Amino acid sequence: MASTIATILLILVGVSLLYIAYRTITGRPVERRIVFIYIALAVALPLFMTLPAPVQVTPDVERLYDALEELRPGSKVLVSFDYDPPSAPELQPMAVAFMKYAFKHDLRVIVMGLWPQGPQLANLAIEEAMADQEIAAKNLEYGVDYVNLGFQSGNEFVIQAMGTQFKRMFPQDDRRIPYDSIPLMANVTNFSNVDFVFNLSSGKPGTIEWVQIAVDRFGATMGAGNTAVQAPQVYPYLRAKQLHGLLGGMSGAAEFEKIVEEPGDGTTFILSQMFAHAIVILFVIIGNAAFFTERRKQE
Amino acid sequence: MRREVPLIITSIAGLVFAISFFIPLLGDAQNRFSDWVSIVQSFAVWLGLLNLTKVSLEKITRKREGWQYAILTVVSLVIMLAIGMFDGFSGLAQDPPVSYREPGTNFDWMFRYVYTPLTSTMFAMLAFFVASASYRAFRARNFEATLLLVAGFFVMGGRVPLFDLLIRWFTDYPLFNQFADWIMTYPNTAGQRAIMIGIALGIMSSSLRIILGIERSHVGGQ
Numbered sequence: 001m002a003s004t005i006a007t008i009l010l011i012l013v014g015v016s017l018l019y020i021a022y023r024t025i026t027g028r029p030v031e032r033r034i035v036f037i038y039i040a041l042a043v044a045l046p047l048f049m050t051l052p053a054p055v056q057v058t059p060d061v062e063r064l065y066d067a068l069e070e071l072r073p074g075s076k077v078l079v080s081f082d083y084d085p086p087s088a089p090e091l092q093p094m095a096v097a098f099m100k101y102a103f104k105h106d107l108r109v110i111v112m113g114l115w116p117q118g119p120q121l122a123n124l125a126i127e128e129a130m131a132d133q134e135i136a137a138k139n140l141e142y143g144v145d146y147v148n149l150g151f152q153s154g155n156e157f158v159i160q161a162m163g164t165q166f167k168r169m170f171p172q173d174d175r176r177i178p179y180d181s182i183p184l185m186a187n188v189t190n191f192s193n194v195d196f197v198f199n200l201s202s203g204k205p206g207t208i209e210w211v212q213i214a215v216d217r218f219g220a221t222m223g224a225g226n227t228a229v230q231a232p233q234v235y236p237y238l239r240a241k242q243l244h245g246l247l248g249g250m251s252g253a254a255e256f257e258k259i260v261e262e263p264g265d266g267t268t269f270i271l272s273q274m275f276a277h278a279i280v281i282l283f284v285i286i287g288n289a290a291f292f293t294e295r296r297k298q299e
Numbered sequence: 300m301r302r303e304v305p306l307i308i309t310s311i312a313g314l315v316f317a318i319s320f321f322i323p324l325l326g327d328a329q330n331r332f333s334d335w336v337s338i339v340q341s342f343a344v345w346l347g348l349l350n351l352t353k354v355s356l357e358k359i360t361r362k363r364e365g366w367q368y369a370i371l372t373v374v375s376l377v378i379m380l381a382i383g384m385f386d387g388f389s390g391l392a393q394d395p396p397v398s399y400r401e402p403g404t405n406f407d408w409m410f411r412y413v414y415t416p417l418t419s420t421m422f423a424m425l426a427f428f429v430a431s432a433s434y435r436a437f438r439a440r441n442f443e444a445t446l447l448l449v450a451g452f453f454v455m456g457g458r459v460p461l462f463d464l465l466i467r468w469f470t471d472y473p474l475f476n477q478f479a480d481w482i483m484t485y486p487n488t489a490g491q492r493a494i495m496i497g498i499a500l501g502i503m504s505s506s507l508r509i510i511l512g513i514e515r516s517h518v519g520g521q
Contacts, residue, residue, distance in 0.1 A: 032434075032435070036427045036430070039426055053459075053460050054464060055460060085414060085419055086421065088419065089423075120400040123407070124402070124411070153337050153341045153344065155336075157333040158337065160329070161334065161337075165330075168330065168333075169337065174398040174400060175397060177396065228458070231483075232483060232487050232491060236488050236491050238488075239488050251458050273459050274460060274464075277455045277456065277461055278456075279430065280430050280455065283430060283434035284448070287435065287437060287438065288437075288438055291439070291440075292439075
């Protein structure tokens with residue numbers, strides 16, 4: 001019922017854009033509050049729809065998946081949460097899907113953050129992954145199957161120091177348990193003892209710093225998930241094969257959820273993003289149509 | 300001395316990092332400097348906190364414009380700090396110890412249901428302003444603007460399954476998704492590389508000027 005109403009409303013929104021196009025072309029552009037209402041509807045209504053978005057998995061996401069598939073059970077994965085809540089709608093679905101994949105494939109997860117809020121967002125992702133029945137049945141143990149090393153200030157210098165010794169930057173984990181008392185960290189000295197690094201980032205310090213130091217200098221194997229704004233800056237590293245796969249924005253999250261068969265928020269939100277993009281594109285077309293009509297009149 | 304000492308510290312720190320990249324023997328010095336950076340940054344957090352408190356209290360006492368918001372800032376700061384410290388200390392007393400960030404703590408509740416929705420809302424406002432600005436200002440006025448407009452059009456439509464959904468009556472091949480991927484892979488990567496090389500060269504020359512003491516603006520010089 002809610003889905004049908006939402007679909008009908010979205011069709012009405014689309015039709016009403018014709019009136020806005022007419023107004024704009026005749027020199028009476030609508031005020032910005034009207035544009036805001038359209039965006040709000042485009043984002044909110046799809047949340048009530050059951051229409052499945054046909055997500056196409058891109059080669060960058062496939063590369064990350066292939067790299068993860070090569071890891072054997074028991075492999076150690078370092079996940080750095082370098083973002084804060086404003087970027088969570090794009091990055092948290094990636095984090096949750098990654099955690100689910102890692103726990104289901106018996107990977108050992110070491111979590112840390114170069115942003116103060118990162119480790120807490122990691123806890124939320126772990127909690128959501130643990131709610132999965134298959135994962136809950138494994139009875140995963142903190143300190144043995146996963147650990148949260150917490151936040152450390154120092155930006156890229158933290159990565160630099162970790163290249164020699166993780167313990168140097170994290171003498172205790174987030175629960176104040178000494179590094180040497182954590183079973184998972186028993187044989188982990190530096191990046192050479194970690195099989196894969198996965199970085200979730202929305203700025204600096206983030207993926208670029210991790211590639212420049214952990215990958216280039218210390219030879220770590222790494223994949224990343226970025227916000228849509230940051231992803232274009234990371235492409236040069238992807239093409240140079242310094243990065244083993246990249247999840248870019250909400251679409252990256254949805255694609256990753258599809259390839260690991262863990263549908264979540266990314267799959268739900270991509271529909272909202274699709275309609276929001278459609279509205280922006282239509283407003284740009286309307287604006288430009290008015291611009292060219294005006295210019296022709298002036299000529 | 301107020302200028303000379305910071306200049307000497309900057310030069311030594313810069314030289315250690317630059318030289319240790321080529322001479323592994325200096326690796327330990329580099330690690331020691333990394334430790335110091337971490338410690339200095341931790342102090343900077345406290346400095347920022349004290350500064351915010353000072354500025355906000357001044358605003359309140361002198362009743363400057365928006366002083367009511369400053370009260371909110373100070374109250375929020377004190378509440379989060381008190382809850383964090385209470386959870387932190389009580390968590391340490393538990394066996395096994397629990398971090399103040401763990402699910403179930405008061406701090407986690409504040410983070411989850413107050414801080415996260417508030418900051419997410421602020422960031423989400425961008426979508427509305429971007430849409431409004433696109434409608435009013437994003438015009439194909441010249442060749443460069445047209446190029447940007449066309450690229451933006453295809454990337455926005457191709458990155459989400461929008462255009463490919465529309466052409467489904469004709470083909471199942473994700474034409475627009477592939478085209479958006481091509482734009483990101485080739486023109487975007489080429490442009491980003493050019494920018495990165497330019498920035499790297501700029502950083503190198505600026506760093507050299509700072510290390511050699513030619514550039515002194517960071518210590519208040521010309």
